[in-house]
Amino acid sequence: MQNHPPDNDIEIRDTPPWPRPVAAWSAVALFCVAAILSYTDRQILSLLVDPIRADLGISDTQVGVLQGVAFAIIYSLAGLPLGRLADLLPRRAVICAGVGLWSVGTLMCGYAPSFWVLFAGRLIVGVGEAALAPAAMSMIADMFPAERRGLATGVFVMGMTIGGGVAIAIGGAVLGLAASGGFAGIPLLDGLAAWRAVLVLLGLCGLPLLLALLPIREPARRSETAAGGVEATSLRDIFAQLATVRAVLIPVIVCCALMSVGDFALIAWAPALLSRRYAMAPDAIGLALGSLVVVAGVVATVAGGVISDRAVKRHGPAARIWVATLCAALAFPFALVALTTSANQVLAAVTLWTLFSSAAGTIGITAVQEIVPNRARGLSVSFVAFGNIMLGLGGGATLTGFVTDHVFADPLAIGQSLTLVIAPLAGAAILLFLHASRTARSVRR
Template sequence: MENSANIRDTALAASTPSASAGWYAVAMLCAALLLSFTDRLIINLVVDPIRTDLSLSDVKISLLQGAGFAVIFALAGLPCGRLADSINCRNLIAAGVTLWSGATIACGLAVDFWSFFAARVAVGLGEAALVPAASSLIIDLFSPHRRGLALGMFSLGATFGTGAALFIGGVLLGWIDAGWFSSVPSIGALAPWRLLMILVGLPGFALLPLLLLIAEPPRRHTTGLLALSAVFGRLLANNATVLRVCLVKGVLGAGDYALIAWLPTLLQRAYGMTPLEAGSMVGLAITISGVTASLAGGALSDAIARRWGMRTRVVLLLGCYTLTIAGAASILFADTGQQAALAFAIWALGSIGGYVVGHVVMQENVPNEMRATTIALSLTVTALIGIGLGPTLVPLVVAHGFGGDGKLQSAMGTVSLVASLLAFIVIWPPIRDGFRSARARV
């Protein structure tokens, strides 16, 4: 399978778009991913004001953070992936950006739990199209030995988006509190958290014309969509590598979203930080770790693929998930807000590195006809397990495992540690196969 894929990619090299067109597409898609994560996660910075204004419990807030977004994100993921394998990916992405940007603005206008929940559902529906379609575009725009770096650059959008949601959100809240927007008609008198939602939803509309300048690359296949039976066959091939990577992304996602959803609140409740201080600290932690993991993970995986073959990329996940275990354990024992943020940075270094490497591993273990579908499947699993359960598990563990609101940090550490240990166990068989493949090439 690997040899035939290499031959096909080499034969089609002449039809690959120019490097400048490829990197322009990566830059615009990275910007779209940044905005998607900003709009997805901005709610985490204003949990307590929303809870107070709408009279919500922590569990209801967690549903807005997680399940409200994740359910439709999961349900729409696979259909969007199948669409991306058969229609113009650029236009599908543009439609998604339009929908989620408008829905983020609608979050700021919500009057109760259910109207907020409906707006979050629409955010999830719009974002479901982005990563499958963008991944398919990037794979067709770059040669096999540059895909790791290209996908790593694209994933920077998630890193900067997570940091931007917290850092820029904190800055905007400061400006709002200072009265910078008080004279703006219609919205100036809104509560700060409402105005914040509206302001972060607007940039998506400015990005649309730039996205439409991306040149759709020629499809690297002519056989059309694979039958579902063939899709399932590829998921189970090579010791179920693709399926296992999908599963570990979901399991580890529970830890990701448990920490991202509640760390800003922990820093404010337990360590007395302001929203700006909490957002800046978490944003700095995930940005530094994310940039390092995205670029180093992509480039290192390319180097390993060139030296020992593409099937050995997966061994890098061993180091990535070891880091997540160390980060989760450190959260349990952190005594200050700075220590908690540093522990989160260690977690993020491993988690984001694993995301980038796993992304390429999945793409290289399936034919071109199902690349977007494969990514969509991983996003569906991540949405159901990670986004859907992660934020809600924390208050549930607090209530039923530790018996009090003062144990938020212990619950966060417990959820993330269990998630990282499970991910390590699930991914071990493909890692073992990767080591065997590397030894055979020595």
């Protein structure tokens, strides 16, 4: 069998030493905490809809704008320039600025006197959170060799996976505490409506996180001393370098976006399917579905990273995309939710889809980091996030609702709609992953 270098995505003279494991894993742990707080801030409004509507006198449409358009569009558009900044500036500074910005935005939401101030606060939250993933994943790629990078990336992505569950669990507890007067006499929280106290408390949580992030040392960008000279940093040269690996890069980015359609569609519509077709109570849906999805996401991100790391160690970097292809193929059968005949089968299908799809996505984004030049890593993660948010968040839930209303014209046909939306796109993702895995063998940086 042909031997491959352990970190094939760079070929370096005078290679700087890898950071000490304790320092590297401490940084990853903090990035994971940042991801949890980020996703909690992002998802918390879904728990506060009714009190916000009552307090500010806004409509369901305006609530939808706050949860969807106000966040998704600004997050996607801001992510591209912020990804570029992560390739040019110290990445720790980009992360800290992002944490500070989204914390201010969350505080602004908590004290908002009107819809438009709340809208502006959500825009600020979106810009701040868009800075985290590009900078953190770029740093992780410079902290760990290829055979350990998948696990480290998986731990970071795990924070994103469980953030939504944390928002529901902790947000509900804090909301109840605030409603019962638990914050009476506490500065900044005393006298606030319960929903405002939740947002202000989340915003304040950003301060200790920011202080904890400051001591992290910026790792050396490991391809700046590459054979052949310093890596190009101009945007024109970066795109020229990306063009040399586009046969692998574009399919992997598109695959991640296609799989995310299923992720967002199932999370958005599985509760309605369980409620409408199987008369499952909302509290039972939240407990069962939320717990299963969180556990599946954690297992997927960590196990996917470990397995793909072992594959890279034995067979070289191209093996990582082969593992992603396998995970996408294993997810496909669970897109066929139209075939389910009980609530337990629906729960099993959503859980197993999350397990394999999350693994494929985590492995895919790790592969992207190994395909591209160092100074394009932040930008490349922004491309992945842009596709996932715009196609996944923007298309998954919306397409399913449209098919239910206009194709089947039956509110009980959610299972058929989910299958019609998810299955073809998942099939396309498998074929693209397969193409990318074959092409990756010829890509050497």
